[in-house]
Amino acid sequence: MSARAETESKRGEALARYETVVGLEVHAQLKTESKIFCGCSTKFGARPNTQVCPVCLGLPGVLPVLNERAVRFAVMTGLAVGAEIAPRSVFARKNYFYPDLPKGYQISQYDRPLCIGGSVEIHAQDAWKRIRLVRIHLEEDAGKSLHPEGREGVDTTRVDLNRAGVPLIEIVSEPDIRSGGEAYDYLVRLKQILVYLDVCDGNMEEGSLRCDANVSVRPRGQTAFGTKTEIKNMNSFRNVERAIAFETERQIGILEEGGRIVQETLLWNADKGTAETMRSKEEAHDYRYFPEPDLLPLDLTPEWIESVRATLPELPHDLRGRIQREFEIPEYDAEVLSETRALATYYEETARRSGNGKLASNWVMTEVNGIRNKTGQSIEEFPIRPDRLGDLVRMIASGTISGKIGKQLFELMLKDPEGPETLVRKHGLLPIDDEASLRAIAREVIAANPGPAAEVRAGKERTFAFLVGQAMKQSRGRAHPEKIQDALKKELEEGA
Amino acid sequence: MSADLLHASAEAIGRSVVAKERSAAEVAEFFLGRASRTAERLGTYLHRDPERTLDAARAVDRRIAAGETLSPLAGVPVALKDNLCTRGVPTTCGSRILEGYRPPYDAHVVERLREAGAVSTGKTNCDEFAMGSSTENSGYFPTRNPWDLDRVPGGSSGGSAATVAAREAPLALGSDTGGSVRQPAAFCGVVGLKPTYGAVSRYGLVAFASSLDQIGPFARNARDTALLFNAISGRDARDSTSRAEAKPVMLDEVERGAGGLRIGLPRDLIGEGLDPEIGAALDRVARSLEGAGARVLDVSLPHAKYSIATYYLIAPAEASSNLARYDGVRYGIRKPGRDLIDMYGATRGAGFGREVRRRILLGTYALSAGYYDAYYLRAMKVRTLIRKDFSDALARCDAILLPTTPTPAFRLGEKVDDPLAMYLNDIFSIPASLAGVPALSFPAGFSKSALPIGLQLVGRPFEEATLLRIARAWESIEDVTDRVPPLVEDGARA
Numbered sequence: 001m002s003a004r005a006e007t008e009s010k011r012g013e014a015l016a017r018y019e020t021v022v023g024l025e026v027h028a029q030l031k032t033e034s035k036i037f038c039g040c041s042t043k044f045g046a047r048p049n050t051q052v053c054p055v056c057l058g059l060p061g062v063l064p065v066l067n068e069r070a071v072r073f074a075v076m077t078g079l080a081v082g083a084e085i086a087p088r089s090v091f092a093r094k095n096y097f098y099p100d101l102p103k104g105y106q107i108s109q110y111d112r113p114l115c116i117g118g119s120v121e122i123h124a125q126d127a128w129k130r131i132r133l134v135r136i137h138l139e140e141d142a143g144k145s146l147h148p149e150g151r152e153g154v155d156t157t158r159v160d161l162n163r164a165g166v167p168l169i170e171i172v173s174e175p176d177i178r179s180g181g182e183a184y185d186y187l188v189r190l191k192q193i194l195v196y197l198d199v200c201d202g203n204m205e206e207g208s209l210r211c212d213a214n215v216s217v218r219p220r221g222q223t224a225f226g227t228k229t230e231i232k233n234m235n236s237f238r239n240v241e242r243a244i245a246f247e248t249e250r251q252i253g254i255l256e257e258g259g260r261i262v263q264e265t266l267l268w269n270a271d272k273g274t275a276e277t278m279r280s281k282e283e284a285h286d287y288r289y290f291p292e293p294d295l296l297p298l299d300l301t302p303e304w305i306e307s308v309r310a311t312l313p314e315l316p317h318d319l320r321g322r323i324q325r326e327f328e329i330p331e332y333d334a335e336v337l338s339e340t341r342a343l344a345t346y347y348e349e350t351a352r353r354s355g356n357g358k359l360a361s362n363w364v365m366t367e368v369n370g371i372r373n374k375t376g377q378s379i380e381e382f383p384i385r386p387d388r389l390g391d392l393v394r395m396i397a398s399g400t401i402s403g404k405i406g407k408q409l410f411e412l413m414l415k416d417p418e419g420p421e422t423l424v425r426k427h428g429l430l431p432i433d434d435e436a437s438l439r440a441i442a443r444e445v446i447a448a449n450p451g452p453a454a455e456v457r458a459g460k461e462r463t464f465a466f467l468v469g470q471a472m473k474q475s476r477g478r479a480h481p482e483k484i485q486d487a488l489k490k491e492l493e494e495g496a
Numbered sequence: 497m498s499a500d501l502l503h504a505s506a507e508a509i510g511r512s513v514v515a516k517e518r519s520a521a522e523v524a525e526f527f528l529g530r531a532s533r534t535a536e537r538l539g540t541y542l543h544r545d546p547e548r549t550l551d552a553a554r555a556v557d558r559r560i561a562a563g564e565t566l567s568p569l570a571g572v573p574v575a576l577k578d579n580l581c582t583r584g585v586p587t588t589c590g591s592r593i594l595e596g597y598r599p600p601y602d603a604h605v606v607e608r609l610r611e612a613g614a615v616s617t618g619k620t621n622c623d624e625f626a627m628g629s630s631t632e633n634s635g636y637f638p639t640r641n642p643w644d645l646d647r648v649p650g651g652s653s654g655g656s657a658a659t660v661a662a663r664e665a666p667l668a669l670g671s672d673t674g675g676s677v678r679q680p681a682a683f684c685g686v687v688g689l690k691p692t693y694g695a696v697s698r699y700g701l702v703a704f705a706s707s708l709d710q711i712g713p714f715a716r717n718a719r720d721t722a723l724l725f726n727a728i729s730g731r732d733a734r735d736s737t738s739r740a741e742a743k744p745v746m747l748d749e750v751e752r753g754a755g756g757l758r759i760g761l762p763r764d765l766i767g768e769g770l771d772p773e774i775g776a777a778l779d780r781v782a783r784s785l786e787g788a789g790a791r792v793l794d795v796s797l798p799h800a801k802y803s804i805a806t807y808y809l810i811a812p813a814e815a816s817s818n819l820a821r822y823d824g825v826r827y828g829i830r831k832p833g834r835d836l837i838d839m840y841g842a843t844r845g846a847g848f849g850r851e852v853r854r855r856i857l858l859g860t861y862a863l864s865a866g867y868y869d870a871y872y873l874r875a876m877k878v879r880t881l882i883r884k885d886f887s888d889a890l891a892r893c894d895a896i897l898l899p900t901t902p903t904p905a906f907r908l909g910e911k912v913d914d915p916l917a918m919y920l921n922d923i924f925s926i927p928a929s930l931a932g933v934p935a936l937s938f939p940a941g942f943s944k945s946a947l948p949i950g951l952q953l954v955g956r957p958f959e960e961a962t963l964l965r966i967a968r969a970w971e972s973i974e975d976v977t978d979r980v981p982p983l984v985e986d987g988a989r990a
Contacts, residue, residue: 054601058821060594060702061581061603063735093817095863097840104820157836159825288863290872293706293814295736 014256018217020248021225022177023134024240026190027168028200029141029208030073036140036167037064037107044206048146048160056165058102063294066091070167071298073199074114074138075308077169080193080315081133083118085305089137091292096285100143100159108139108170110289114298120193121317122185123335124178131186132174141166163207169200175214175225180244187211187237192316196341204236211240215247217255226251227261231275234268243268247275319344327357336365342379346386353390356397363393367410384413392420404477405429433480438487441479445470446491456492464488501526503978506572506666506720513571513613516560520571524553524615527573531617531664534983538649539631539639540659542578543586544618549573552615559613569727570613575659575668578619579626580711581700582606589702590622590634590652593822593847595829603700604735605669605711605728612727617665620655624849625819626676626704628652629921632912633851640908641683642981643947647905650680653714657684660714661948661981667724668714673704674807675900675925677712678937682900682950685939685976687721687967688714690925692957693932694739696725697732703818705811706737708929716977718938718968722750725960745961754969755789757962760893762797765924771903777940777949778899784973785897785966795889795896799881800927804919806882807926809862809875815852816859822847854915879930886931886954894962896954899924900937904947928954936960938967939976948976 035042038055055062078085092110115136121128143161171190177183191209194200202209216228231247234240246268251261265284266275314322316338323344324334337347343364351360368389372382392413396406401424408429409420416423424430432438445467446453455463464485471484501509501523512518528546535541556571576582579589581599583606588594602610609616623633631639631654639654641647642662649658653670657680660668670677672690681688689712696711703709713724726744761782766775782792824830824843831846833839848856862871889896901921911918928935934957937950953963971977 054599057826059581059599059601059827060587060589060597060821061579061599061700063699063737065734065736095817095820097820097823097837099823099825099836102821102826104823105817286865288817288860288865288868290813290817290863290868293737294703 014252015249017219018248018252018255019220020179020244021175021216021218021228022179022183022244023175023214024173024177024183024186025212025214026171026173026187027141027210028077028171028194028202030070030167030169030199031201032067032069032073032167034067035165036067036070036138037165040165042166044208046162048158048162051162052164056102057161058104058164064107064292066295066298067167070138071114071300072308073167073197074136074169075300075305076197076199076312077171077194078115078118078136079305079309079312080197081118081120081136083115083133083136085300086112086114086116087300087302088112089114089298091138091295091298092289093292094139095288098142098145099157100145100161100164102143102161102164106140106142107292107295109137112297113137120173120186120190122182122189124182124185129176129182131176131182134172134174136169136171139168139170140164141168175216180241180248183213183244184237184241187240189316192339196313196316198313213240213244213247215244215251216261217248217251227263229261229263230265231268232265232278235270239268239270242270242273243275246273250275313341323348327351327361329357329361333358333361333365336369337361340379346379346382349386350390350393353387354393354397356393359397360390360393363389363410367407371414383415383417384410388413388419395420395424401429401431402477402481405431408477429478431480432475432478433483435483435487438479438484439491441471441474441484442487442491445474445488453492502663502980504666505717506715507568507723509666510568510570510572510613510723513556514560514566514568520553520556520560520613520615521550523571524549524573527617527663527665530662531659534642534662535659535664537640537645537983538642538658538662539621539634539637540655540662540664541575541618542588542590542621542634542636542655545585548585549615549617552610556613556615566613567727568723569609569667572614572667573617573665574609574614574724575617575620575656575665576606577622577653577656577668577670579622579671579702579704580606580619580669581702582616582619586619587702588619588635589625590636591624591822591847591849591852592635593828593844597828599700601700604697604732606700608728614667614727617659620653620659620668620670622655622670623652623676624852625702625815626652626671626673626709627815627851627855629675629679629918630906630908630911631655631680632908633849635849638908641905642983643685644905644945645983647907647947648683650683650901650905652676652680653688654680656714657681657686657688660684660686660716662983663980666716667720669724669728670712670714671701671704672710672712672925672929673708673811674929675922677714678900678925678935678950678952679922681714681937682939682952683905683948685942685948685950685979685981686714686716687718687936687938688712689721689725689936689960689963690928690934691725691729691960692739692742692934694737695729695742695934695958695960697730697735697738699732699734703814705814706818707814708807708811717971718750718964719747721936721967722747722961722964739958741958743958745964749961750964750968752965753788753972754785754966757785757790757895757966758893759785759790759792759966760795760889760896761792762800762889762896762898763794765797765800765927766898769902769920769923770899771943773943774899774901774903774949774951778897778951781940781951781970782897785969788969788973790966790969792897793893795893797882797885797889797896797927799878799885802878803882803926803930804923806875806878806930807922808858808919809871810879810930812855812859813862813872814859816856816863819848819852819856851915882927883931886928886933890933890954890956894955894959895966898952898954900950900952901925904943904945904949924952928952933957934960934963936963936967938970940970941974941976942979
């Protein structure tokens with residue numbers, strides 16, 4: 001064994017002795033038209049500081065007024081994950097100084113959050129696992145600090161307050177996650193729920209979904225938690241996974257060398273694939289939370305909460321189960337097809353129209369998603385609408401056309417909005433199954449291949465397949481695959 | 497005509513303008529003329545713009561000419577405390593940190609006054625961010641008491657109280673967090689009302705302590721106070737803590753006299769430290785009201801003695817957060833620093849005065865991890881007890897009568913170096929602030945040294961009318977509202 005391999009193997013053994021413990025804090029921007037405490041637009045990408053007013057600029061004398069829609073969206077999320085909705089929750093001020101925080105405090109919730117508990121189911125090593133939630137609370141987003149390349153020696157920071165006051169929910173998980181992979185799956189499924197609810201667009205690049213991870217390790221079998229670190233600045237789900245893997249190894253490395261983990265906040269550097277210290281425990285902020293005196297406690301009646309529950313759409317978990325049963329498809333298919341609400345709808349329409357759920361599933365998963373993966377189209381933009389695809393799948397399922405012709409038709413349908421029945425005729429792709437036409441093809445093939453024909457007549461069975469292939473080629477795949485064999489056999493006998 | 501306006505009530509001025517007996521512009525010119533002779537000596541205004549005032553008055557005249565029906569405050573000059581936002585007009589809260597700041601919007605009350613046809617005379621001096629009891633904490637200059645220039649006008653709304661007392665304006669708005677309307681009203685011999693918390697929208701009032709701040713009117717008599725209160729009160733959707741229960745005070749109600757009312761005296765609070773002349777005034781007013789048909793009884797406010805301690809935890813805590821926005825990043829002054837933190841320190845160190853810095857530190861400490869439970873949380877619990885004291889006492893009586901201040905106006909410089917002595921001056925005004933109930937200071941007469949004495953009435957939530965009714969009853973017994981400060985006589989002669 002080489003020295004290097006030996007090191008690797010030892011490292012692997014060390015890793016196996018430990019368990020990773022992760023809790024995630026996810027910030028999701030709510031898709032309201034206006035900000036949480038004023039009427040300014042929340043639209044992303046406007047020119048800096050054009051979507052602001054005295055309230056979100058934190059000018060002297062202004063007061064916040066809570067956006068009811070933001071409350072509704074937060075409650076929808078809470079209900080979707082099975083959280084308890086607090087009949088009374090309280091806004092609190094989180095005080096800290098930063099140029100992109102106009103008031104010098106963020107209005108958030110502290111000891112009395114809007115939603116308590118709940119859980120998100122993830123798929124971990126081929127089994128379902130429940131990640132419990134601590135809470136979901138409402139708060140306002142801060143602005144954005146931009147650090148453009150200043151002139152030499154001049155340190156310039158520019159502040160864009162368009163984002164200041166955009167409603168956020170913070171979703172805090174229990175430390176139930178055991179690996180970067182589980183964290184990844186948790187994020188995928190949480191995002192899926194938010195997007196199904198249409199309360200968040202889930203775009204991590206635009207910052208509408210953000211995630212911090214609390215990571216610790218402990219020897220397997222130990223129940224007490226190790227010292228945790230917090231990692232920030234991960235701008236994709238994959239980076240969350242990578243950062244957790246990195247931090248797990250770093251912590252185990254320290255422990256294996258007899259060291260101690262220091263409680264600190266780390267900043268993930270995606271380019272280097274490492275995390276660097278941002279601030280230590282001693283430098284941690286004291287946010288001096290206290291109840292926000294400018295807002296009344298948020299009181300929600302059971303009737304109102306139930307009225308929100310009544311508007312909840314079908315959620316990924318329920319939809320998955322339903323289409324699996326209704327269309328008799330495997331769990332895997334149901335999972336792929338329920339990735340988004342729109343894809344599931346597309347599939348359902350295709351499946352109903354075709355009358356063959358499994359075949360429809362194959363076509364959507366393989367052909368439709370195959371093209372979309374290349375083009376980046378959303379399912380809404382996909383040129384073949386589900387009624388057309390349903391017709392195509394029905395034609396294949398009923399044996400009207402072969403799968404091979406089906407694929408040719410599919411290619412044509414990408415460019416031509418006509419239905420498959422019309423296109424089949426337009427492009428002469430109708431199957432050839434009448435005796436006379438098939439016999440004519442057979443004769444041509446035998447005439448063109450006298451040698452192989454002789455071999456078959458002499459009893460060489462295997463060469464017959466060659467002739468069948470030639471006949472299919474001659475008919476451009478349209479010849480009925482069984483009937484052409486009969487035609488060939490008859491022509492070979494008659495011509496002998 | 498001039499003498500007319502000098503002694504005319506705001507109500508009479510407004511009615512005469514509506515009746516086109518005189519123009520709003522004439523009225524404005526009269527009061528601008530008075531202010532031009534006294535305002536500088538008194539230090540009443542931080543910002544005056546006579547042209548703007550006249551333009552506003554002319555606009556009111558045009559509205560009346562066009563047949564618009566305006567309120568009884570049409571054409572009445574109103575002075576605005578400098579912590580009320582006025583669009584395009586400097587609003588500094590008496591602080592250097594907001595030097596040159598002009599808000600892009602009007603406070604709710606400023607909008608309401610414009611609709612009513614009132615005319616702003618300018619922005620009055622105050623203790624920086626309303627923190628103080630003498631207007632000596634203004635970042636610019638102190639205000640003087642029109643009755644004695646060596647004495648303070650009280651604070652923090654000292655400029656507003658003094659400008660009404662000096663007859664530079666018939667009306668003014670101030671803000672009251674722990675007594676900042678009532679105490680200067682008492683020191684200056686005018687009426688000052690702190691409305692029920694939630695009766696007047698705070699939108700556009702620069703926050704000091706959000707759970708205590710209320711905008712309140714100054715006037716020379718109860719009826720004018722009612723009119724100004726009516727012009728600014730009521731629910732405003734932009735202030736979530738403003739309340740629909742706030743209803744206008746009917747003048748008929750104010751005129752009903754004290755007969756049948758039960759007036760409580762909180763003997764346990766009125767004790768040592770009270771100036772004997774104020775104690776005597778209290779007894780005299782109580783007896784007079786009794787004579788007018790009211791019943792006077794003793795009530796108890798057992799937790800009121802903890803008010804100052806409680807207030808000086810809650811108010812600074814909220815202030816420390818409210819004042820965090822003055823960081824030099826977006827508006828106001830900015831002092832350069834080596835880095836961001838240094839810039840914050842330099843800006844806030846230069847922009848805030850000693851008292852403001854003291855309260856920010858106090859509040860920051862009270863909210864800090866490990867101290868929150870012992871200080872802020874405990875103070876909130878005591879506040880609940882004080883609130884209950886008032887609801888219990890006010891179940892037995894219709895209003896509580898007590899002094900506004902322990903002494904009449906003190907001398908400039910007398911307490912500036914002794915913050916505790918300054919804080920203790922608010923012992924009678926702070927309890928009602930913590931309870932959120934309405935409280936009114938009215939002129940009860942003068943001390944032997946010719947300083948005004950104010951007494952206070954505290955009532956049930958949204959029952960401002962009862963307080964004004966009692967004050968009006970007292971005016972009809974002993975009217976002190978006609979007396980004009982000697983300085984003003986000088987000014988009038990000049």
